[in-house]
Amino acid sequence: MGYGKLIRFGSTESLPSVTDEKPRRRRLLLLGSVAILFLLLSAVSAVVLVYRSQHATHVKMLRIPKPTQAISQTCDLTQYPSLCIVSLVEFPGATQATRPELVHISVNMTLHHVGNAFYAANAITNLDMEPLFHSAYRDCLELLDSSIDHLSKSLAFVAPTVQQAELGDDEGSQEDVLTWLSAALTNQDTCSDGLDDVADGPMKEHLTDKIKDLSQLVSNALAIVALSKSDDLTTIPIINKRRKLLSLHSPPAIGDRVIVDGFPSWVEKRDRRLLESPVSEIQADFVVSKTSNSSDTYKTIGEAVRAAPKKSKRRIIIYVMAGKYDENVKIGTKKTNIMIIGDGRGRTVVASSKSVYDKLTTFRTATFAATGAGFIARDISFENFAGPKKHQAVALRIGADHSVVFHCNIIGYQDTLYVHSQRQFYRECNIYGTVDFVFGNAAVVLQNCSLYARKPMEKQKCTVTAQNRKDPNQNTGISLHNCQILPAHDLVPVMDKYPTYLGRPWKKYSRVVVILSYIGQHVDPAGWLKWNGKFALNTLYYGEYMNYGPGAGVDKRVKWPGFRIITLPEEADKFTVKKFISGSSWLPSTGVAFIYGLSD
Numbered sequence: 001m002g003y004g005k006l007i008r009f010g011s012t013e014s015l016p017s018v019t020d021e022k023p024r025r026r027r028l029l030l031l032g033s034v035a036i037l038f039l040l041l042s043a044v045s046a047v048v049l050v051y052r053s054q055h056a057t058h059v060k061m062l063r064i065p066k067p068t069q070a071i072s073q074t075c076d077l078t079q080y081p082s083l084c085i086v087s088l089v090e091f092p093g094a095t096q097a098t099r100p101e102l103v104h105i106s107v108n109m110t111l112h113h114v115g116n117a118f119y120a121a122n123a124i125t126n127l128d129m130e131p132l133f134h135s136a137y138r139d140c141l142e143l144l145d146s147s148i149d150h151l152s153k154s155l156a157f158v159a160p161t162v163q164q165a166e167l168g169d170d171e172g173s174q175e176d177v178l179t180w181l182s183a184a185l186t187n188q189d190t191c192s193d194g195l196d197d198v199a200d201g202p203m204k205e206h207l208t209d210k211i212k213d214l215s216q217l218v219s220n221a222l223a224i225v226a227l228s229k230s231d232d233l234t235t236i237p238i239i240n241k242r243r244k245l246l247s248l249h250s251p252p253a254i255g256d257r258v259i260v261d262g263f264p265s266w267v268e269k270r271d272r273r274l275l276e277s278p279v280s281e282i283q284a285d286f287v288v289s290k291t292s293n294s295s296d297t298y299k300t301i302g303e304a305v306r307a308a309p310k311k312s313k314r315r316i317i318i319y320v321m322a323g324k325y326d327e328n329v330k331i332g333t334k335k336t337n338i339m340i341i342g343d344g345r346g347r348t349v350v351a352s353s354k355s356v357y358d359k360l361t362t363f364r365t366a367t368f369a370a371t372g373a374g375f376i377a378r379d380i381s382f383e384n385f386a387g388p389k390k391h392q393a394v395a396l397r398i399g400a401d402h403s404v405v406f407h408c409n410i411i412g413y414q415d416t417l418y419v420h421s422q423r424q425f426y427r428e429c430n431i432y433g434t435v436d437f438v439f440g441n442a443a444v445v446l447q448n449c450s451l452y453a454r455k456p457m458e459k460q461k462c463t464v465t466a467q468n469r470k471d472p473n474q475n476t477g478i479s480l481h482n483c484q485i486l487p488a489h490d491l492v493p494v495m496d497k498y499p500t501y502l503g504r505p506w507k508k509y510s511r512v513v514v515i516l517s518y519i520g521q522h523v524d525p526a527g528w529l530k531w532n533g534k535f536a537l538n539t540l541y542y543g544e545y546m547n548y549g550p551g552a553g554v555d556k557r558v559k560w561p562g563f564r565i566i567t568l569p570e571e572a573d574k575f576t577v578k579k580f581i582s583g584s585s586w587l588p589s590t591g592v593a594f595i596y597g598l599s600d
Helices: 018-063 069-075 081-089 099-124 131-158 161-167 174-196 202-211 214-226 269-276 301-307 569-573 577-581
Strands: 235-238 240-246 286-288 316-320 323-326 329-331 338-342 348-352 368-370 376-378 381-384 396-398 403-406 409-411 417-419 423-427 430-433 438-440 443-447 450-453 462-467 477-481 484-487 500-505 511-515 541-545 563-565
Touching (some): 069 099, 081 099, 081 214, 174 214, 269 376, 423 577, 443 577, 477 577, 484 500, 500 511, 500 541, 541 569
Parallel strands (some): 286 316, 323 348, 329 368, 338 376, 368 396, 376 403, 396 417, 409 430, 443 477, 450 484, 511 541
């Protein structure tokens, strides 16, 4: 028997009687007819909607302009040509542009995408977040903001003269633009790496969607700026004869840079004097002391940094008196030309113990971080004492262009020194660690430094470097020049149990060279360690040139396609201060004594 009515839960209404059967059947037939009609109408509507949707997509596809020959030829230079074409043809003015004009259009288009992603990502700022996602989210916002700055400076240089004047920045060189775009690409990779460790969820999905394709877009802009196959464009050679850097202003090649008093041309005289002078003769702008009660001093380094002016054109000196400062210090992008001077490494110490165990990204664990251009540190120790069991725990992270670290200690275990991005120079520093203890994607030269491998955890191996160059057009890498690679005291008795390697490839185009350096017997005869199977073994560039010491023998080194025993001084010279990090005039002014080429 059917039911003429729905019975509510708890209702006392009875079921229909037998006398109601005919009207009930008529109602069922009527309802059935209506239902069939409704289904037919629904099916027709669905067909219409599908047709309209397909028609709209077809129309939209018809409205997208076909790529011009200039766009096709330009995008052929990139790692992601399909995305390059789609992104350019939709950008105003691109389909009327010549190949040289597409250089600044590609940077401008990428800047718009990164800017939009930054503002869209800010939409979830006030939502509750679990700690690890919050750490990764903060990283991404900071890195997106930094990339906007890098792309804006790049645009100011590659833009036509009128636009350049409007942007108010006509300083720079092709090497500067390569550095800024390389840093922007590294920023996006760092953001994505941090999110990889976060559990899936709506907020991660939102952020991932907003940054989608940004790495590829920046990579394409970098390739378009760096490479050209056209004979009608002015170019200067970079890296090798087949790879050329697009020049719109034709400055002198890097090898022709002016040498000032034996220094490469990127450091001013005043900074040179500051690094050569005794601390007692230096007039500081800010003084930090743990013990002084003077109103003219600050109790913490962080307070002094916050008091320093933003975007300073002159050198700002913060003198940190002897003592141990238990704090995490950050010198942000807007705090430019900051110089931190201590009373000596081991006497002035800034230390903390943040690690990934605290639900932080590796990027966020740094005891001391500097991203403001022109950063200099002298005679101070940076330490992360989280210990080997806490894994990634950074002592010093630098993403500041034209940065110099002189006569400092950098002490940690895993991931001690994070040479994140841009151009950096280290001289006479002691660096202690276990796993990947010099890592990152800066263009960096460590000169006359001592790198000490410490005793790691059970079943671990020590690796001195982990370089993460992702793109073949990035002008980045780690150069160890006139350094000493040594075992720390705690490793000496157990060297046979914990082998040490010069490096392993974090990303596909990892690049590390060891030049004229002492290599201790704790370094495994193979020299270098795989990251994961055959990953990057064909695309990395690892080189050794005229090293010495019991661990410097090359007979048993790895046979990877990307590893090479450098025999020509001309090849090794590419990774010296003169060729690798000179760029524009900045290093001589710091006053740090250094070797310009292979030897002076």
